[in-house]
Amino acid sequence: MTQMINRPPAEVTPSEAGRKVPAHPHYTLGTISILGLVLTIGAVILAVIALGITAGRNSVDDALVAEKVDTFLGENGTAAATGDVIPALVPKADLPVATDVAVATAPDMPPAPARTTPAIVEVSFEVVEGVNAIDPANGVEFQTWGYRIVGGDAEVVSGTPGPVIRARVGDVLRFTITNPEGNVHPHNVDFHAVTGQGGGAEATTVAPGETKTIDARLLYPGFFMYHCAYGDIAQHISHGMYGGILVDPETPLPTVDHEWYIVQSEFYTTGKEGLVELDRAAVRDENPTYVVFNGAVGAIAGDNALAMQVGERSRIYFINAGINLISSFHPIGSHWDKVYPEATLLSTPLRGSQTTLIPAGGGTVVELVGQVPSTLVLVDHALARAIDKGAIGQVVVSGEANPEIFSVGEGESIVGGEGHDMTPPEEGSETTVAAAPTGGESIDIMAGSSAFQDMDSPDEFAENESPADYSVNVITVKAGTTITWTNQDNMMHTVTAVDGSFASGFLDAGQTWSHTFDEPGEYEYFCSPHPWMRAKVIVEP
Numbered sequence: 037m038t039q040m041i042n043r044p045p046a047e048v049t050p051s052e053a054g055r056k057v058p059a060h061p062h063y064t065l066g067t068i069s070i071l072g073l074v075l076t077i078g079a080v081i082l083a084v085i086a087l088g089i090t091a092g093r094n095s096v097d098d099a100l101v102a103e104k105v106d107t108f109l110g111e112n113g114t115a116a117a118t119g120d121v122i123p124a125l126v127p128k129a130d131l132p133v134a135t136d137v138a139v140a141t142a143p144d145m146p147p148a149p150a151r152t153t154p155a156i157v158e159v160s161f162e163v164v165e166g167v168n169a170i171d172p173a174n175g176v177e178f179q180t181w182g183y184r185i186v187g188g189d190a191e192v193v194s195g196t197p198g199p200v201i202r203a204r205v206g207d208v209l210r211f212t213i214t215n216p217e218g219n220v221h222p223h224n225v226d227f228h229a230v231t232g233q234g235g236g237a238e239a240t241t242v243a244p245g246e247t248k249t250i251d252a253r254l255l256y257p258g259f260f261m262y263h264c265a266y267g268d269i270a271q272h273i274s275h276g277m278y279g280g281i282l283v284d285p286e287t288p289l290p291t292v293d294h295e296w297y298i299v300q301s302e303f304y305t306t307g308k309e310g311l312v313e314l315d316r317a318a319v320r321d322e323n324p325t326y327v328v329f330n331g332a333v334g335a336i337a338g339d340n341a342l343a344m345q346v347g348e349r350s351r352i353y354f355i356n357a358g359i360n361l362i363s364s365f366h367p368i369g370s371h372w373d374k375v376y377p378e379a380t381l382l383s384t385p386l387r388g389s390q391t392t393l394i395p396a397g398g399g400t401v402v403e404l405v406g407q408v409p410s411t412l413v414l415v416d417h418a419l420a421r422a423i424d425k426g427a428i429g430q431v432v433v434s435g436e437a438n439p440e441i442f443s444v445g446e447g448e449s450i451v452g453g454e455g456h457d458m459t460p461p462e463e464g465s466e467t468t469v470a471a472a473p474t475g476g477e478s479i480d481i482m483a484g485s486s487a488f489q490d491m492d493s494p495d496e497f498a499e500n501e502s503p504a505d506y507s508v509n510v511i512t513v514k515a516g517t518t519i520t521w522t523n524q525d526n527m528m529h530t531v532t533a534v535d536g537s538f539a540s541g542f543l544d545a546g547q548t549w550s551h552t553f554d555e556p557g558e559y560e561y562f563c564s565p566h567p568w569m570r571a572k573v574i575v576e577p
């Protein structure tokens with residue numbers, strides 16, 4: 037720098053301030069030169085040391101990075117090796133039409149396609165408009181709109197949530213939608229997996245009687261929401277028009293024992309009795325009447341509970357359809373062993389999460405490991421939604437107890453106090469702890485009654501049923517009789533009427549519950565976490 041060249045030797049620049057040499061008449065030119073030489077050597081030594089430290093730090097980082105990359109590739113395959121999550125695309129003209137098109141209805145997940153190369157995946161949906169139970173136990177019905185597979189299960193009448201589609205990154209989704217004659221509203225589909233105008237919404241808009249088809253390349257792996265985006269979008273989603281599409285990475289996630297499809301959504305209704313209608317103001321105010329998993333209260337609880345064994349691993353593909361709320365998804369009594377946040381399947385999963393957040397219009401993929409026999413309760417941990425609005429699911433884990441992981445003191449209840457009874461006791465019934473029945477009839481919930489039994493077992497209502505569940509198994513009483521059930525087992529059970537006329541809520545070990553039968557009739561009941569436990573009360577006039 038020219039400035040420096042012209043500078044008198046005794047002057048110092050600000051950068052040299054730390055080793056500033058005071059001007060002094062006794063310093064000769066020679067002294068200054070030697071001093072300069074010493075300073076220069078010192079600076080060189082410092083620079084070498086600094087370089088060494090930096091190099092050392094770099095080599096540590098490199099090792100860590102290499103290790104992480106190895107783990108990453110080991111788990112997730114080759115897609116990330118290119119540095120891009122979008123694979124090299126095979127021209128559409130060269131793609132075969134897939135023969136193993138994977139679609140399923142909740143809570144089932146179709147298996148991953150067996151092929152290892154891309155294909156054209158042809159899927160046809162039809163729109164369903166109908167009236168369906170959204171709270172079956174309480175007889176609440178609502179006009180639900182949804183989707184079902186053309187030529188699929190004709191018994192699917194609700195279409196809420198819509199079927200789940202499974203394809204592979206790099207595939208072309210050839211999607212056809214039909215809005216059958218006789219429907220009232222136009223509809224369409226916006227796929228969050230689709231790159232293109234409106235996720236395909238405009239191009240799939242069908243009035244009743246119309247059919248349309250789109251081709252869409254699946255560029256990103258992940259689990260994505262789809263929904264109707266026609267007209268008043270909030271109205272169409274609030275009527276139930278949503279579902280999920282899984283786009284597997286080139287190397288799918290490792291195989292697990294169970295895969296389930298769960299959609300959280302909201303119903304905004306004019307009441308909670310009989311046939312209710314959409315409350316559009318409540319949609320605007322973000323105040324749902326119901327928050328549910330898989331389209332109805334109880335769709336994955338009670339006799340619809342999911343089931344796994346101790347030692348098994350289950351994976352849940354989860355969509356939060358909203359329309360308004362974010363979900364705080366939590367498994368009571370366990371952990372998310374793995375979470376692929378926002379369902380980004382090439383991400384390194386989080387391990388050991390308690391509660392994971394799913395935005396409205398987003399998804400997640402979580403895994404559970406069966407550790408000890410128990411009933412895991414899946415909730416939105418904004419708990420009013422679970423307790424008061426329906427966001428409860430159950431996973432019954434059966435198998436050998438493991439006192440190394442969980443045990444209770446002798447004579448103590450397996451679940452303390454009011455532990456996680458998500459069913460508020462109904463009016464006119466009473467739950468007590470180990471109170472003796474005060475007259476009427478009594479029935480024991482037998483020890484070991486959770487042992488699995490085939491749902492169609494021939495001895496279901498026999499006196500000597502094995503394994504025993506409720507004893508007495510079939511009881512005949514006069515109208516007006518009060519029956520008291522006592523849970524003699526070491527885990528939670530319920531007394532739940534098939535027709536919804538009574539429900540005990542969870543009874544902890546030792547708890548009792550009473551109900552008075554005033555109306556003659558035959559009342560079959562079961563245990564909601566262990567639906568193969570069945571028994572009957574016959575009430576005579």
Ligand SMILES: [Cu+2]
Nearest residue numbers: 223224264272
């Ligand atoms: Cu619609």
